Structure formats: structure tokens, C-alpha cells
Amino acid sequence: MGIKILGIDIGSTQICAVMVEHDPRSNNSVKVIGMGTIKSQGLKKGSITNIELASNSIKSVVSDVVRVAGTKFDKVIVSISGKDAKNIDCKDVINIPEKEVTIKQIERAISSAEYKVKVPHDYEILHTLPYNFKVDEQDNIEDPLGMNGTRLEVQAHIIAVQKSAIMNLRKAIEKAGLKADNIVLSGYASAISTLNEDEKSLGTVLIDLGGSSCNMVIHSGNSIRYNDFLSVGSLNITTDISTVLHTPPAVAEEIKIKYGTLKAKNNELIVLPDLGDENSSHEVDINVIINVIYMRVEEALMILAKMLSESGYKEYASAGIVLTGGMAKLEGLKELATAIFDNMPVRIARPREFESSIDVFKDPSNSCAIGLCLYGAGYFTPYEIDSERKLRYKDEIMLKPNPFVSIKELDDNASKPVSSSNFSIYDEPVAKSESKPKVELDLKIDDNSDKNNLKSNMNLDKVNSVSKIVNYLKNLF
Missing domain, CATH: 3.30.1490.110 (Dna Ligase; domain 1)
Incomplete structure (x- = not known):
């Protein structure tokens, strides 16, 4: 059995979770076995604004993924936006x-x-x-x-x-009943799942166009050299359509998805309900909608192009621009981006494909979640010190986490009645006929008295062992 890795992309508009099975013994194979998405709550512009709501959203989507995968997970990798980086x-x-x-x-x-x-x-x-x-x-x-x-x-x-952003993220994860094995910059994760080796070697600008923000990283050679953040995303397009066309946000979102293009079309009238009055409506030319979308996307790309020029790392992007994320699905985006980024090569990227029982690779909005899973499977830079302050390297041995239980935790659990409330929603049920799982004890000594007691017990064991040997020799001779 391989290692089950859960990647959770915590975005401001949606939370996407993907579970993969990684088998290091079988050509480092990776297979997607579960996926789920949910509308985000308690997040805004890349930051957690309500820990309780955010944790409930995370818990809900993870429960869905576990049900789809039919198994629990061994590792959890979580994203964090570049807003506070x-x-x-x-x-x-x-x-x-x-x-x-x-x-x-x-x-x-x-x-x-x-x-x-x-x-x-x-x-x-x-x-x-x-x-x-x-x-x-x-x-x-x-x-x-x-x-x-x-x-x-x-x-x-x-x-x-x-620190506050990381602490709030960890709290939300823990309240959802999870523990993050690693926290990864979202742009870094997206780069892992979308960039090929040539693009990494030559240098590439990766821009993840999300729901309420854009994360930009510049990857050159073995590593990321620069990262930046823009608090504008596809949600701004929805707000613009709702404001300009005076229609409810829910309707504006449907229009954006249905008519999401930057290319002009033949004249066509669309009937939209009025904002605040569902019984009245008005007609709008489809090109008016396209112009609203075009203006917002053009503005966002121009800001990103300026950020790239001012970064001092534009010369490192010999392979050009790679766009991914939900907003990258807009028709005509490649042509507009090419013009704005001074005719640099532009590619619209979906996550790299590998074995999967679920269709997850066609949607660019899944790039970050899949990149998190790949990070957990060892697809990171040749060397790095990660969020847990551990050295990671490309040929390290990938092992399942070994769950140690302290004596205090064992005593506390022994005194509790056995009920479903004692178990995490992510644990697999154990049949009655199965033998009890082996528990490994992590001895935690907190004070000198405990140390002395432990030493005295160890010395007593040694004395008893010697006495037994002496008596055995006496009886023998």
C-alpha cells in the first residue's frame, strides 16, 4: 500500500481538496483517488477572517474527499496565499x-x-x-x-x-480535526503541478489567477527566485457585472461562467433580472458583458506586468509566462496576455496529468491542490528547508508518519468510555474480529522526579537480571 497524501488548497472563493496515493517503490507512482470542492467561508482576499467558519468548510470538504477515496490519509499538505509573504x-x-x-x-x-x-x-x-x-x-x-x-x-x-497568518491557518486546520504536515506557498504548489523541466531551467513566470487574488512566482533554475501577490481575481469580474448591469451577484456569476470570453460576439440580447426586484428585468447586449469582463482582466494583467517589471527578475523569465487558475479558463486570455506582457510567450496551463480515477486535470483551478499532493510525494526543489524547519531533498526516503502515543494520552484514553465521539471522522472503522492495532509509546519525561523513578526502575531491572543469572549458575554447578 502506498502513502495517502491529502492536499488542501484553501482559497478565498473555494476550498479544493485532492487525495493521492503515492507508492515510492513503484517508480514513484502517484494516483488521484479522491477530490472535493466547497465554497469558502471565513476567508477573504487570501486571509482567514473567521476561524470557526473556515474550519467548518475545511472539515466538510475533507469529509467528502475521504468518502470518495474510501480510505483515510497519512499526510496533510496545506496551501497559504502569498498575501503576507x-x-x-x-x-x-x-x-x-x-x-x-x-x-x-x-x-x-x-x-x-x-x-x-x-x-x-x-x-x-x-x-x-x-x-x-x-x-x-x-x-x-x-x-x-x-x-x-x-x-x-x-x-x-x-x-x-x-506569523499571525500561519497561526490562524494552523488553528483552522486543527479545529477541523487535522494536523498539517507541511504548509506550502500556493504559487509554489501551482508551479510544481504546471511547469515542465525546460520552463524551470530557462526561467518562467507562473501566475495563478484565482477567485479573489493572483499569486505570482518566478521560477529559475532549481528554485523560486521571487513571489508576489495581487488582491484581484475572478470574483471582481462578478462584482463588476453585478454593479454595471444592476443584476444580483448570483446571476452575474452565472453570466460570467456562461459568457466568459474576451472576444467580441454577434449582437445578442440577454434578459437579466433587476437587482432588488426579482419581478422586473431588463435586456443587455452580450458585448456589454464582454466589455466589462475585458476591462477588469486587462487591468489585472497590466498590474501584474508592472509588478514583474519592478521585481527586477523579468530577465530570468526566458521561457515566458504561464497562466493557471480558474480565471485562466477565459477565452482569449492568451492573446490579451501576450500583448500586455510585451509579446513574451504565454501558455495557459492545466495541472500535469498522471494516473487518476477522477477527471481533475482539465480544470486549471485544481493546479494548486494537485501541486500540494505532488509536494507531499517529493516533487519539490532539489533541496529546501520546509515549513517544519526540516531539510527536504529529492532522494529522501518517503515513509508513512509513525503515530506515537504518550503515556499520558494512553492513560487519558483508557479512562474514557468507548464511543464514536472518541474517534476522528477521518479514521477508518475497525472490525470487531480484527486484532488490536499495535501502539508504539513515545516516553515523555517532564520532570526530574520522573527521570529518577525511571532510572531507578531501570537499575532494578538490571539487578534482577543479574540475580537470575547467578542463581542459574549456582543450580547448574
Whole structure:
């Protein structure tokens, strides 16, 4: 059995959850086994505004995915928007006494580079992504592991996010009965699922056009070099249609989906209900709707193009622009984006396809959720320090999390009556005929008295063992 990975894309307009089964022993195969979406509550413009509502939405969509997949999950990977993220570059050099670069030395170099930068006190490092290594005088090394040398230099890009945003996200996840194994920048996750190796190598701007925001990352070589955020999305188009055409937002959303194009059409009149009065209606030319959509999309792309120019990383995007996300489904978007981004190559991207029992790859709005699952399966940069401050690398052994239970938790649970309320909604039922699962104990010693008691017990066991051996020898001779 493979590892079950649950990716949860927490967006401001919808929450999308995808579960995959990853088998590292079978050519690193990944298969989609479950998916669900739900309208977001308690989120706005990339931020959690109501933890209770957000956790209820997360809990609901995860329950749907578990039912579809028919199994529980082993790992949970969650997205966070780039709204509160900062870009920080760092570098450092360390000596290599062993004259050979090991995983330990690589981790020490990255951690040392982290230590030398000043991260604002109200920010927390989410990702540290090395983009260049140098061994002695040899530069632009893709992978220094196993190379001989006396000095290792690393240059890395740090993505730092406001502590409050991460804490609120973790609280919402925990209230939903989950624990996030990793938190991943949403633009980073989308890049994992959409960019091919050539685009990564040459350098590409990936823009995830979401419901209420746009996340932009610039990927060059081995890593992300820059990330940015724009609080404009397809929901703004719905608001514009509702305001300009004086029709209810629900109707405006239906019109956007049905007539979502940037190309002019033949004159056609559409009957729309009036805002605030369902019994009255008015006629609107379809081209008026298209113009409203066009103006909003054009404005958003122009702002994004300006952000790219001001970033100082436009020259790193030799492979051009890749657009994904829900708003990328608009007809004519590629042509408009090409014109606005100074005739740079533009590609509309859907998530990369692999084995699946569900049709999830045709919709660009699933790119982030699928990218989160791939991240959990090891499809990240060659080296990075993740949100849990652990070194991740491409050839690491992927294992199922091992659930340890403390003695206190075991005692507390033993005193509780057995009922369905004691179990998570995500746990699989166990048949009566099955043997009890093996529980591994994680001994947690909190005070000196416990330590002394434990030591005395261990010494007593040793004395008893010696006495038994002595008596056995006496009887023998």
C-alpha cells in the first residue's frame, strides 16, 4: 500500500481538496483517488477572517474527499496565499573538514545562510530554497552532494510569512480535526503541478489567477527566485457585472461562467433580472458583458506586468509566462496576455496529468491542490528547508508518519468510555474480529522526579537480571 497524501488548497472563493496515493517503490507512482470542492467561508482576499467558519468548510470538504477515496490519509499538505509573504535572499560559506559534501554539510550551509539574515520579528520562515551552490571556485553547481572540496557556498531564496497568518491557518486546520504536515506557498504548489523541466531551467513566470487574488512566482533554475501577490481575481469580474448591469451577484456569476470570453460576439440580447426586484428585468447586449469582463482582466494583467517589471527578475523569465487558475479558463486570455506582457510567450496551463480515477486535470483551478499532493510525494526543489524547519531533498526516503502515543494520552484514553465521539471522522472503522492495532509509546519525561523513578526502575531491572543469572549458575554447578 502506498502513502495517502491529502492536499488542501484553501482559497478565498473555494476550498479544493485532492487525495493521492503515492507508492515510492513503484517508480514513484502517484494516483488521484479522491477530490472535493466547497465554497469558502471565513476567508477573504487570501486571509482567514473567521476561524470557526473556515474550519467548518475545511472539515466538510475533507469529509467528502475521504468518502470518495474510501480510505483515510497519512499526510496533510496545506496551501497559504502569498498575501503576507516577503522575499529575502541569503548566502553563506562554510568549511568542509571531511573534504566531501554530505547531506549534513548542505543542511548546515543552508541553516547558516538563514541565520545571517534579519527576518522581521512578526514574520516566520516558510521556505528556504537554495538556487545556487559553489564548491571551492566551481560555481553554478546543481547538486553538490558527494563532490570533493574544502568550502561550500550556498545562495538561497527565503519566503517568510506573517506569523499571525500561519497561526490562524494552523488553528483552522486543527479545529477541523487535522494536523498539517507541511504548509506550502500556493504559487509554489501551482508551479510544481504546471511547469515542465525546460520552463524551470530557462526561467518562467507562473501566475495563478484565482477567485479573489493572483499569486505570482518566478521560477529559475532549481528554485523560486521571487513571489508576489495581487488582491484581484475572478470574483471582481462578478462584482463588476453585478454593479454595471444592476443584476444580483448570483446571476452575474452565472453570466460570467456562461459568457466568459474576451472576444467580441454577434449582437445578442440577454434578459437579466433587476437587482432588488426579482419581478422586473431588463435586456443587455452580450458585448456589454464582454466589455466589462475585458476591462477588469486587462487591468489585472497590466498590474501584474508592472509588478514583474519592478521585481527586477523579468530577465530570468526566458521561457515566458504561464497562466493557471480558474480565471485562466477565459477565452482569449492568451492573446490579451501576450500583448500586455510585451509579446513574451504565454501558455495557459492545466495541472500535469498522471494516473487518476477522477477527471481533475482539465480544470486549471485544481493546479494548486494537485501541486500540494505532488509536494507531499517529493516533487519539490532539489533541496529546501520546509515549513517544519526540516531539510527536504529529492532522494529522501518517503515513509508513512509513525503515530506515537504518550503515556499520558494512553492513560487519558483508557479512562474514557468507548464511543464514536472518541474517534476522528477521518479514521477508518475497525472490525470487531480484527486484532488490536499495535501502539508504539513515545516516553515523555517532564520532570526530574520522573527521570529518577525511571532510572531507578531501570537499575532494578538490571539487578534482577543479574540475580537470575547467578542463581542459574549456582543450580547448574
